[in-house]
Structures are given as structure tokens and as C-alpha cells.
Amino acid sequence: MTQPADVADRLTEIVGPRGVLRRPGELVVYRSDGLPGYSKQPRLAVFPRTRDELVSVVRLLADQGVAFVPRGAGTGLSGGALADDVVLVGLNRLTRILSIDPVERLAVVEPGVVNVALTRAATPYGLHYAPDPSSQAACTIGGNVAENAGGPHCLKYGVTLNHVRAITAILPDGEIVRLGSAEGELDGYDLLGAFIGSEGCFGIAIDITVRLSPNPQAIRTLLADFTSVDAAARATSEIIASGIVPAALEMMDGATIRAVEASIYAAGYPVDAEAILLIELDGLEAGLEADVARIEAMCAAAGARTVRIARDDAERARLWQGRKKAFGAMGRVSSHLVVQDAVIPRTRLPDVLAIIREIAERQRITVCNVFHAGDGNLHPNIGYDANNPDEQARVHAAMREIMSACVAAGGTITGEHGIGLDKLDYMSLIFSEDSLAAMCRLRDVFDPDHRANPGKVVPVHSCREWHGAPKAAWTA
Amino acid sequence: MDRLTVPMSVASSPAVEQTASGSMTPSSAPLRPSTTAEVREIVGDAIVHKTPVRIVGRGTWLDAGRPVEATRQVSLDGLTGIVDYTPGDLTLTARAGTTLAEIARATAEHGQWLALAPWGSDDGSLGATAATATAGPMSGALGTPRDIVIGIEAVAGSGELVRGGGRVVKNVAGFDLTRLMVGAWGTLGILTEVSVRLRGLPEHEATLALALPNAPPALADVVARLRSAPIAPLGIEMVSGTLAARLGLGQQPVVIARLAGNADAVTAQRAALGAFGDVLDVADGVWTTLRAADPVEATVVRFSSPVARFPEVWLAADRLATAGEGHVHASLLRSSARVVLPHNEGAPTDAALELLRDASRDTRIFERLPRALWPVLAPTRAADRLSQGVRTAFDPHRLLNRGILGETRS
Numbered sequence: 001m002t003q004p005a006d007v008a009d010r011l012t013e014i015v016g017p018r019g020v021l022r023r024p025g026e027l028v029v030y031r032s033d034g035l036p037g038y039s040k041q042p043r044l045a046v047f048p049r050t051r052d053e054l055v056s057v058v059r060l061l062a063d064q065g066v067a068f069v070p071r072g073a074g075t076g077l078s079g080g081a082l083a084d085d086v087v088l089v090g091l092n093r094l095t096r097i098l099s100i101d102p103v104e105r106l107a108v109v110e111p112g113v114v115n116v117a118l119t120r121a122a123t124p125y126g127l128h129y130a131p132d133p134s135s136q137a138a139c140t141i142g143g144n145v146a147e148n149a150g151g152p153h154c155l156k157y158g159v160t161l162n163h164v165r166a167i168t169a170i171l172p173d174g175e176i177v178r179l180g181s182a183e184g185e186l187d188g189y190d191l192l193g194a195f196i197g198s199e200g201c202f203g204i205a206i207d208i209t210v211r212l213s214p215n216p217q218a219i220r221t222l223l224a225d226f227t228s229v230d231a232a233a234r235a236t237s238e239i240i241a242s243g244i245v246p247a248a249l250e251m252m253d254g255a256t257i258r259a260v261e262a263s264i265y266a267a268g269y270p271v272d273a274e275a276i277l278l279i280e281l282d283g284l285e286a287g288l289e290a291d292v293a294r295i296e297a298m299c300a301a302a303g304a305r306t307v308r309i310a311r312d313d314a315e316r317a318r319l320w321q322g323r324k325k326a327f328g329a330m331g332r333v334s335s336h337l338v339v340q341d342a343v344i345p346r347t348r349l350p351d352v353l354a355i356i357r358e359i360a361e362r363q364r365i366t367v368c369n370v371f372h373a374g375d376g377n378l379h380p381n382i383g384y385d386a387n388n389p390d391e392q393a394r395v396h397a398a399m400r401e402i403m404s405a406c407v408a409a410g411g412t413i414t415g416e417h418g419i420g421l422d423k424l425d426y427m428s429l430i431f432s433e434d435s436l437a438a439m440c441r442l443r444d445v446f447d448p449d450h451r452a453n454p455g456k457v458v459p460v461h462s463c464r465e466w467h468g469a470p471k472a473a474w475t476a
Numbered sequence: 477m478d479r480l481t482v483p484m485s486v487a488s489s490p491a492v493e494q495t496a497s498g499s500m501t502p503s504s505a506p507l508r509p510s511t512t513a514e515v516r517e518i519v520g521d522a523i524v525h526k527t528p529v530r531i532v533g534r535g536t537w538l539d540a541g542r543p544v545e546a547t548r549q550v551s552l553d554g555l556t557g558i559v560d561y562t563p564g565d566l567t568l569t570a571r572a573g574t575t576l577a578e579i580a581r582a583t584a585e586h587g588q589w590l591a592l593a594p595w596g597s598d599d600g601s602l603g604a605t606a607a608t609a610t611a612g613p614m615s616g617a618l619g620t621p622r623d624i625v626i627g628i629e630a631v632a633g634s635g636e637l638v639r640g641g642g643r644v645v646k647n648v649a650g651f652d653l654t655r656l657m658v659g660a661w662g663t664l665g666i667l668t669e670v671s672v673r674l675r676g677l678p679e680h681e682a683t684l685a686l687a688l689p690n691a692p693p694a695l696a697d698v699v700a701r702l703r704s705a706p707i708a709p710l711g712i713e714m715v716s717g718t719l720a721a722r723l724g725l726g727q728q729p730v731v732i733a734r735l736a737g738n739a740d741a742v743t744a745q746r747a748a749l750g751a752f753g754d755v756l757d758v759a760d761g762v763w764t765t766l767r768a769a770d771p772v773e774a775t776v777v778r779f780s781s782p783v784a785r786f787p788e789v790w791l792a793a794d795r796l797a798t799a800g801e802g803h804v805h806a807s808l809l810r811s812s813a814r815v816v817l818p819h820n821e822g823a824p825t826d827a828a829l830e831l832l833r834d835a836s837r838d839t840r841i842f843e844r845l846p847r848a849l850w851p852v853l854a855p856t857r858a859a860d861r862l863s864q865g866v867r868t869a870f871d872p873h874r875l876l877n878r879g880i881l882g883e884t885r886s
Contacts, residue, residue: 104782148648159646161655162623177862184780184839185812188857188881189664189866190609190622193655197648217706241564243587243676284708287741343644347564375646376565415646423649431650434636438870439651445865457650 004043007064007087011046014056019093021045030088033074033081034135035422036336037386042069042083047090051110051206054094058204059174061087067451068172070200072112072143075135077339078420080147080199080456089204091142097121098207105212106165106182111142111205118210127212130157133416134324142205148197150416152248152323153280155374157213159416161196166209169195171202172452182209194442199418200453202446216282219247220292221310221319224299225273229253229357229369232275233349235302236373239279240346242298244291249374250278250323256330256368256381260322263329267322273305277373278323326370327381333366334383338395342403344411346376355405356380363398365391377415378406403429419457427459436462506532506549510556512668515631518550519666519875523635528878531662533604534573537596542850545878550666552603558582559669560643567626567643569671572603588674591618591710595814595843597768603667609659612767613711614734616809621658624672628657630665633871643671656866662877663858664870678710678736683763684749685756688714688729696787698752702731702808703783705752707745710734711763712808716794719803722769723762729794731808732758732766766805773819774802776843777832780812789813792835800828814843822846856882 008022021027022044031039048054061068069083071090081088094110097118101107102125109118115136119128132151133139139149145167150159157163166180180192195202226232232251239249252260254274261271269276277299281291296307310316322329330337344352353369356378360367371379380402384395403413403426413419413426427436440463446452507529509515522529530546534553552573560569563586570579577598579590594600594610604610606628611620618624627641630653640653657664689695702712711734715723720730735745749755770776777796781789790806793813797804800817802824807814817824823846824832832853842854858867858881867874867883874883 103784148652150646154646158619158623159648162619175861177860183782185778185810185841186857187659187841189863190655190659191862191866193622193658194652194866197652201651214704237564240566243678245675284706284737284741284744286706286744287738290738290740343642343646345562345565345567345644347562372646376644377646410642411644412642412647412649414649415644416648418648419650427650430642431639432637434632435638435640435650435653438632438634438636438638438653441869442651442653442656442866445862445869 072140080420
């Protein structure tokens with residue numbers, strides 16, 4: 001079998017000595033991604049700088065039968081970018097925006113382009129890239145594609161999948177394929193749709209063609225504050241049922257508000273509130289005020305103490321910064337933070353949030369909620385000390401109970417963070433063995449040797465055909 | 477290339493019927509399952525006996541004409557009913573054979589709608605709309621089935637009952653079986669249940685018609701300005717003079733725009749559109765008429781293009797429509813023109829066929845063609861290794877709608 005040292009040398013020939021990390025000390029930083037509680041050390045890490053280098057790297061790994069894990073910025077929250085003793089392919093040096101076409105409203109980017117950098121580059125044309133995960137200042141478009149990432153404004157504008165027109169991908173065996181079309185419609189199977197959200201198991205995007213959206217003519221950002229989570233949840237359900245589609249509808253509970261207000265990201269949220277809704281309406285100027293008035297009335301009827309409307313862009317930016325940096329602010333509360341992710345039908349918000357409170361009390365853990373209320377996408381965040389085994393066990397028990405409660409309410413186990421490593425055990429809560437087996441066969445189409453992000457997304461025991469499959473090198 | 481001739485004989489083995497437009501002659505009565513379990517039995521039986529099946533929704537749609545090899549037909553018109561609808565969630569799950577009309581009735585009671593509005597009528601089924609990914613005049617603004625379908629249940633050709641997605645509007649759990657099944661024309665599995673996202677019905681709406689210039693430079697200018705105008709139409713469709721006449725909108729090409737929102741929003745958009753010239757109020761029913769404007773016997777082809785090339789694509793499509801004595805309409809939002817060529821003795825006019833033969837191949841999708849022309853004009857899109865692999869992963873025995881994607885006959 002090929003020795004890791006040989007592969008490292010060959011990789012170095014492709015990307016140069018500064019493009020390969022092989023000493024354990026250098027690799028420590030790549031042991032984790034945005035999810036605490038897991039630590040997996042890659043055997044090697046390689047960082048191609050160009051398309052050609054990336055292609056050569058993947059083809060070398062294919063020739064050598066070596067397993068690999070693609071990684072963007074490592075901000076993922078499901079352990080999807082952890083490489084357990086295999087090769088980590090870092091894509092964060094492929095940062096070129098290849099083209100921006102303001103007429104077609106399309107951009108072509110390399111996978112390592114940071115999400116917000118694309119919006120910045122599109123700003124002079126009055127355009128932006130709509131999917132806006134909270135980590136948008138750091139996360140990459142390639143990572144967004146792998147996870148089918150969302151964000152607050154996906155309520156109105158859709159998730160990553162709705163904004164990607166085409167991808168040039170390199171499959172694990174080194175073949176380069178074009179998925180989708182930037183020029184027009186295609187028929188046949190939606191292989192682009194299958195690739196997006198495949199969490200690095202189907203290959204690596206070499207370039208990505210995305211839609212850019214025109215900036216709205218007008219924006220209104222509202223902050224409604226409530227004395228109970230329940231009242232804010234009811235207001236959310238009312239707004240959604242009204243048929244008005246806000247650009248974003250976010251909720252933060254009291255614990256989160258107070259953490260944010262105590263941090264450098266203080267946004268001016270009322271610290272005595274038990275819940276706030278951050279509601280953004282956008283679109284044509286005409287008619288916007290009437291919708292704002294309806295939303296204000298619905299919030300008041302649900303028990304809002306006040307509804308404040310941001311007076312200018314600066315105030316709007318401040319209100320959003322508090323929301324987007326809430327996870328960071330929670331670092332003040334505890335040493336480790338699990339940002340959980342689940343989706344429920346929107347009418348179930350009040351009762352599921354009550355169940356989560358009950359679970360937290362019974363398991364003696366702290367849960368803060370900051371989430372995309374408008375599409376029912378919960379983020380119950382659990383602060384804890386990972387060095388305390390008893391507390392860690394209670395956190396895991398609580399997470400399982402929360403997931404089960406969301407599934408029982410008709411929901412799903414992840415809305416935008418992916419399955420990765422963290423949620424493998426929950427897959428059988430929502431998918432039958434038949435469905436999981438079909439997913440395994442789908443993966444086999446793209447990666448018959450199981451070398452791309454091995455062990456993620458679908459539990460190995462569900463893959464009926466895997467028993468006779470060749471074992472990839474370096475996968476214990 | 478040889479001159480296209482119609483009809484072309486298609487070889488078929490004696491045991492297998494060639495079924496196609498207007499000539500569906502199943503060797504036995506269609507199977508009409510009313511439960512998912514019965515669909516599983518049918519597929520299980522097909523696997524055991526190696527008998528390919530043809531899947532039909534309610535059979536109300538105009539036949540796509542693509543040759544399908546099958547010994548049995550499965551009709552899903554008995555697999556009906558709304559399974560789950562909680563209005564406050566703005567999601568709905570229905571069995572595949574449920575008509576769009578039934579869904580429209582149920583949702584309208586709560587001020588909501590399913591914004592699919594595919595070509596054809598609302599007598600078609602949800603399952604067929606999803607399986608064919610048929611997108612109508614609102615899809616540029618409100619999404620195609622690929623955007624609107626949030627979950628599916630299907631009996632795969634392997635006999636397995638699979639589910640993709642779910643009943644919530646945001647979901648990234650597992651590999652995306654929903655996306656694969658939508659638009660797969662039933663070749664991966666028989667859809668049994670479909671979940672969709674709904675929208676609130678607009679408070680106010682208005683449909684306006686605006687006359688269009690014929691001269692190419694002026695047309696390009698209007699199209700560009702419409703694209704950046706302060707309007708947010710649910711649909712904005714250019715229609716040829718012939719079609720305009722059928723819609724009762726005069727003899728010249730026009731743009732019809734469906735404006736929606738609250739009263740202020742509709743008023744302002746009406747004014748913005750008025751800046752382009754004289755606008756005419758049109759009854760909302762024009763959209764239903766437009767959707768159902770295709771003759772029973774016709775060839776239908778869509779040309780899509782980058783926005784910058786839209787005017788020239790429109791003009792080429794218009795030439796084709798004229799040659800074929802048919803009509804053309806185009807979505808400004810999707811930059812896609814749809815040409816409808818009525819048949820005379822089973823085929824479009826010779827002049828239209830000549831143009832079809834010469835047209836660039838990469839940006840066109842045929843919706844309907846005479847059976848014999850499929851292999852000539854529209855060779856398979858599913859021949860690549862990945863597509864073949866996907867087919868095998870779900871339908872290893874090639875039993876479902878064999879031939880409908882133009883795949884190589886086994």
C-alpha cells in the first residue's frame with residue numbers, strides 16, 4: 001500500500017512545500033470545524049492554489065486510492081469537514097472571482113471565495129448574493145454548496161440551491177463534469193440539485209456559477225420585543241399565515257439577547273425582553289409601508305411591548321450584527337457551544353419551544369434560542385464545558401431528545417447545517433432503511449470507491465452494498 | 477443529415493408494445509392503484525416478471541409523444557387525496573394523482589395557492605407536474621417544481637419505498653432524492669406522494685397588456701428596460717401576434733404582465749408599466765387561456781438563452797412559429813421562448829422542420845414531438861455516465877417509463 005510519506009511528497013511536487021502540511025503539530029488546527037466535541041486529525045493537509053493544482057491533487061489521490069475530505073473555511077457546524085486520518089483538501093486558497101456579469105446577473109467563482117466577498121464585489125452593480133449564513137464573513141461559497149447553506153434571508157429568497165446555476169466539479173475519480181447550465185434550461189436528471197448539499201461526498205466544485213440578485217428598492221427592518229417566547233412564536237405563526245413573505249424573520253430569546261448586549265456586538269436590544277423578533281421587509285417602495293403596518297399590528301396583537309423600525313442603514317446594520325454575531329457573543333456564557341439545527345412546521349413553534357425548555361430544565365443544561373423563525377428553522381444552542389464528562393453526557397441526551405421532539409412534530413433534523421458526523425445517528429429517525437440504502441447507491445454513482453468524505457451523511461450500516469466494496473486506503 | 481421524414485418506423489419486439497402519442501394500445505387494461513402499497517405490489521410484480529410499465533398521472537395531459545416501451549400502464553388517477561394540509565404552515569402533502577384543481581380549491585378556502593400553474597389545465601395531477609417538472613408562466617417569479625416541491629414519496633424501480641425531503645420548507649437531511657425525482661419523468665420511481673410549499677393569495681392583482689415594437693433594436697431596448705423597471709410581476713410573458721389574436725388582444729405582439737401585492741403596490745406597478753406606452757387591462761383568465769392554448773396535436777419546443785441574446789432568440793422563435801403556422805410566447809423572467817407548432821397529418825410543416833433541423837441544439841428542450849422525431853431531433857440527455865448510474869441506482873431493471881428520456885433501449 002502507498003505510504004503517506006510518498007503521497008505527501010507527490011502532493012508537494014504539485015502544490016509546493018508551503019501547500020502541504022504533514023507534521024502533527026501543523027495539523028492541530030484542522031482537528032475541528034465549527035462543531036465542538038469532536039476532534040479528528042487529518043493525516044495530511046493539502047492546499048491547492050489554482051484549478052490545475054486542484055485537478056492534479058484529486059487525480060493523484062485517485063491514482064493512489066487515498067481518501068480525502070474537502071474543506072472550505074471550516075465554519076461548518078456538523079463535523080462535515082473533519083478528516084479522520086485521511087487527506088484534507090483545503091480549498092480556501094482558491095479565492096478568485098472569475099467573472100461577474102451584471103447583465104445576466106451571474107457570477108462565476110472558485111470554491112474558496114468567501115460568501116460576503118462575492119456580495120461586496122457585486123455591490124457596484126446594485127447586486128448581491130442572496131444566501132447569507134451567519135458565518136458569511138468567513139464561510140466559502142464552495143462550503144455553502146456542499147452544505148446547501150441557508151441564512152436569514154433564505155426565507156424569501158431561497159437557499160444556496162435556488163441560487164446556483166451550474167457547477168464544474170471534479171469527481172473523486174478525477175473526471176471533470178459540468179452540472180447544470182449557465183446558458184439556459186437543461187432537461188434530464190437534476191444532477192446539479194443532487195450535488196448541492198452532498199456534503200463533499202460527491203466530489204469537489206472547481207467553479208460555481210451563481211445568480212446575483214438585484215438589491216431591493218426599499219428595506220424596512222423591525223424589532224419587536226416580547227415578554228415571553230410563546231408570544232413571539234405566536235406572532236411568527238400569525239405573520240407567516242398572513243401570506244406576507246418577509247425577507248427575514250428571526251427570533252432571539254432572553255438568554256441570547258442578554259449575551260449579545262453584554263458583548264461588543266451590543267445592538268440595543270431590550271435586555272429585559274424574553275424574546276425579540278427581527279423582521280425585515282423588502283421589495284418595491286410602494287406598498288411596503290402598508291405591509292409594515294400589518295406586521296406591527298400582528299406583533300401588537302400577539303403581545304409585543306414595542307415595535308421599533310430602524311431609522312437608517314446604520315441602525316439596521318447594528319440590529320443585524322447582533323443577530324449574526326449572537327453565536328460569538330455566547331462565548332461569554334460557556335467554553336463550548338453546540339449550535340443545533342432542526343426544522344419544524346411553523347405552526348408548531350410555540351409548543352416545540354416549550355418542549356425544548358422542559359428538556360433543558362430536566363437535563364440541567366442551558367439552551368439559548370436564536371433562529372430563523374420564519375421558516376421554522378430552530379437553532380437551540382447549548383453552552384457547556386466539554387471537559388466535564390457528566391455535563392457532556394447530559395448535553396448529548398438533551399440533543400437527542402430535542403431532535404426526537406422536532407421529528408415528532410413533523411420536522412426534520414437539519415435545515416442548513418447538514419448531517420456531517422454529528423447527526424449520523426439521527427438519520428434513522430426520519431429515513432427508512434430503504435431510503436438510506438437508496439442514498440448510499442446514489443453516493444456510489446459519484447464515488448464508487450467511497451473515498452470522498454468517507455463516513456459522513458449516511459450511516460455505513462445502511463449501505464447494503466458496501467460490505468463487498470473495496471476499502472479505501474487509510475480509512476480504518 | 478437525411479431529410480426528416482414522418483412517420484418513421486420504429487422497431488419493436490413482438491412482446492413489447494410501442495406506445496406513443498395517440499396510439500396507446502396497452503396489452504391489458506391499465507392498473508389503477510389507490511394506495512402506495514398497491515403501487516409497491518405493481519412494481520414488485522414488474523420486477524418478478526421483468527415487464528416494463530408506463531406511468532400515467534390522470535391521462536389528461538397532452539402526450540409528450542416520446543416513445544415508451546411498456547407492457548402495462550399504471551394510471552395514478554385513483555391515488556388521490558390531500559394527506560396533510562395545515563394552512564398556517566403554508567405546506568401541503570397530497571397523493572400523486574390529486575388534481576391541481578382539488579388543491580386549488582382546498583387552499584383558496586384559506587387564502588392560499590400552490591403557485592405551479594403548469595402548461596395545460598388544472599385537471600392534471602400534482603404527481604405528473606412534479607415528475608415532468610413542468611413550469612408555467614409564473615415560474616420565473618415563483619419557482620419551478622424544483623423550487624416548490626419540498627418532499628416526495630416514491631416507489632423506486634428497485635421496489636423500495638423511498639422518501640426524500642419532508643413537509644418542512646427547509647431541509648438538508650441526507651442526499652437530495654427529491655431533486656432527482658422531480659423532472660425524472662418517472663424513470664427513477666413512481667411518485668406516490670408529493671409535498672409542496674404554498675403562498676398566500678395576493679391581496680390585489682391586475683393583468684395588463686402592453687404593445688411591443690416589432691423592430692429588433694427597439695424590442696431589445698424595451699426588454700432591457702422592463703427588466704430593470706420598478707415592477708415585481710408574478711408573470712411577464714411576451715406573446716406573438718397570432719397568439720395575441722387568440723387571446724383577444726389584437727394582432728400585434730404584446731407583453732402581458734401579472735401584477736400583484738397590496739393596493740399601493742399594484743397601483744405603483746401599473747404606473748411604472750404605463751411609462752412604456754399604452755397599457756390595456758386584461759381579465760385574469762387570460763393566464764388560464766394561455767396555459768391551455770396548445771392544440772391537441774402539436775410540436776412544442778422551448779428555447780432558452782442568456783438575457784443578452786433574448787431578443788435574437790425571440791426573433792428566431794417567431795420565424796419558426798411563422799414557418800410552422802403556430803405561435804410563440806416567452807417568459808421575460810426566465811429568458812425562455814416556447815414555440816407551439818400545430819400538426820397537420822401528424823407533423824409540423826416542412827418549413828418548420830427545416831428550421832428545427834438547422835437550429836442550434838444546445839439551448840432547446842422539446843416538450844412534445846412526433847414519435848419518430850425524438851431520436852432525430854432530441855437525442856437523450858441522460859446518456860452521460862452519472863445519469864446512467866442514477867437510473868441504475870433507482871431502477872436497476874429499466875422497468876419504469878423505459879425510453880421516455882430517450883435513453884438507449886435495453
